[in-house]
Amino acid sequence: MQLWVHALKEHPLVKDGSVKLTVFDGKYDALTQNNQFETMITQKYDGILFVPIDVQAGAEAVSKASQANIPVVGSNARVNSDKLLSYVGSNDVIAGEMQAEAVIRAMGGKGNVVILEGPIGQSGQIERRRGNQNTLAQYPNVKLLEMKTANWSRAEALALTENWLTAHAGKINGIIGQNDEMALGAIEAVKAKGIDPKSIPTAGIDGVSDALRAVKVGTMVSVLQDANAQAQGSLDVLLRKLIGADYKPRAALWTQYGTAGLKWDDGAARVYNIPWTPITPQNADVLLAQRR
Known part of the structure; x- marks a missing residue:
């Protein structure tokens, strides 16, 4: 905004x-x-x-x-x-499909993913979730482990991802953040666990400046809104x-x-x-x- x-x-x-x-x-x-x-x-x-x-x-x-x-x-x-x-x-449904597709392809079409959602009830959250789910439905070898809101917030996403990385140690293969801020927060959590962020494909949406820099060095993917x-x-x-x-x-x-x-x-x-x-x-x- x-x-x-x-x-x-x-x-x-x-x-x-x-x-x-x-x-x-x-x-x-x-x-x-x-x-x-x-x-x-x-x-x-x-x-x-x-x-x-x-x-x-x-x-x-x-x-x-x-x-x-x-x-x-x-x-x-x-x-x-x-x-x-x-x-x-x-069209946020398309963005949700694009980001999920990018993560799953990077995972080789199989494994476990988590989804960080926007504020429940906002159209971006509703439509990006629909897009995420449309893509997930095409990959029977991909399992959704967790899906919860982090309210577009980098800080909330960091805390939530830290919890997930502990609860599902070694089992998270991809992270879908419905916006860049949440994806960036997830990457910070991955780094804090001593994990190479390039080993867990992570996607955002928006094209904020920090995300552009992260895409440039290969730690995430995103699409420009x-x-x-x-x-x-x-x-x-x-x-x-x-x-x-x-x-x-x-x-x-x-x-x-x-x-x-x-x-x-x-x-x-x-x-x-x-x-x-x-x-x-x-x-x-x-x-x-x-x-x-």
């Missing part, structure tokens, strides 16, 4: 002062987010970009904004609401609604991913799924350089 907010501030119309941003930190709490929507409605914001912490609880907030004629565009995480103008993000595209694309869609048909999108993603089938569609599509990019030792430096 830090990358997402930074990218939003780099949108051309934010940088030139045409668009004024206020960023609310929901602190991973659905009630806090709902209360923040009340503030946004009272203060009569023109539009809202929403990254919901809970796929169900966020729907009430979207409905209240809709009743106040404030358009809401979802980004990064989904919410079950037909009042949402559009969703600009990525394009924060720039999600944040700036969602603002383009919202501005098309607010300004009207004369609005021309400013974000680079519409040309960047055009060959991958992502079309602007006059900003009217209900869903814009931004492709995932596998991170490799070869492209890690390029991605890191883009953040300096």
Whole structure:
């Protein structure tokens, strides 16, 4: 989310002062987010970009904004609401499939895995779990030993993985972290046990900077969740609604991913799924350089 907010501030119309941003930190709490929507409605914001912490609880907030004629565009995480103008993000089921496939292939198609989940009830956790399970179902010689939330947290994942490495000593052959922070925490736990992290294939999702460095040295794999595209694309869609048909999108993603089938569609599509990019030792430096 830090990358997402930074990218939003780099949108051309934010940088030139045409668009004024206020960023609310929901602190991973659905009630806090709902209360923040009340503030946004009272203060009569023109539009809202929403990254919901809970796929169900966020729907009430979207409905209240809709009743106040404030358009809401979802980004990064989904919410079950037909009042949402559009969703600009990525298909997390695909990411879950990709990361599980990478770990299992590195294991030779057999062995035992553990899964570190995101906050229960957030769309990323729900959909990445589905993707993980889709892939696991294709490998009868792979056993799931443990699956528990570490709430996207590196510290929680470290502690949880330490417990698992003790409880299943010598039996964990692969680690699936539903985001990079948890995967990085798991790697720290593996190192603390005196185990070479390259001996236990570990996967994350997102492409945070520390993960890019870890991919570069071969201690994990990951896929890039394009924060720039999600944040700036969602603002383009919202501005098309607010300004009207004369609005021309400013974000680079519409040309960047055009060959991958992502079309602007006059900003009217209900869903814009931004492709995932596998991170490799070869492209890690390029991605890191883009953040300096």
